[in-house]
Amino acid sequence: MEKLSAKESRELGKYYHTMGNLLQDFLFANWNKLDEAQRKHLDQCISTIFQQSDEMLVHSTLLVLEEAKSDLEKIRGLCQGMEKTVKGLENIQQGIHLATALAGLGLAIISKNPKEITQNIQNLASAMKS
Secondary structure, three states: OOOOOHHHHHHHHHHHHHHHHHHHHHHHHOHHHOOHHHHHHHHHHHHHHHHHHHHHHHHHHHHHHHHOHHHHHHHHHHHHHHHHHHHOOOOHHHHHHHHHHHHHHHHHHHHOOHHHHHHHHHHHHHHHHO
16 A cells, blocks of 8 residues: 555544444443453454544644645745845735735645645745735
């Protein structure tokens, strides 16, 4: 199997979490039909599944950060340039465009969407040039 993408890892983490919930419901629905060893075994499996789900979700976040590493350098450069630009601003509309572009980039970063991050980096660079 190839290396999982951030999206695939996140998707698998969500599936595992859903399956853990379903198995937990199964455990409780059949509690009286199971002996102590069966309950313990199911409970341990469910705990493992939830831990695996968490690990997959953490892994997806790390992959997003890896994918965005080159974008981080661009963002760092833009922010340094923006600091100089904002200090010398005389045009109100340009200030509004810069604020809007920076807010859009922040939303993209928080949403962990690499395509949106890239697009919003370009939007901020364009706003700085205008």
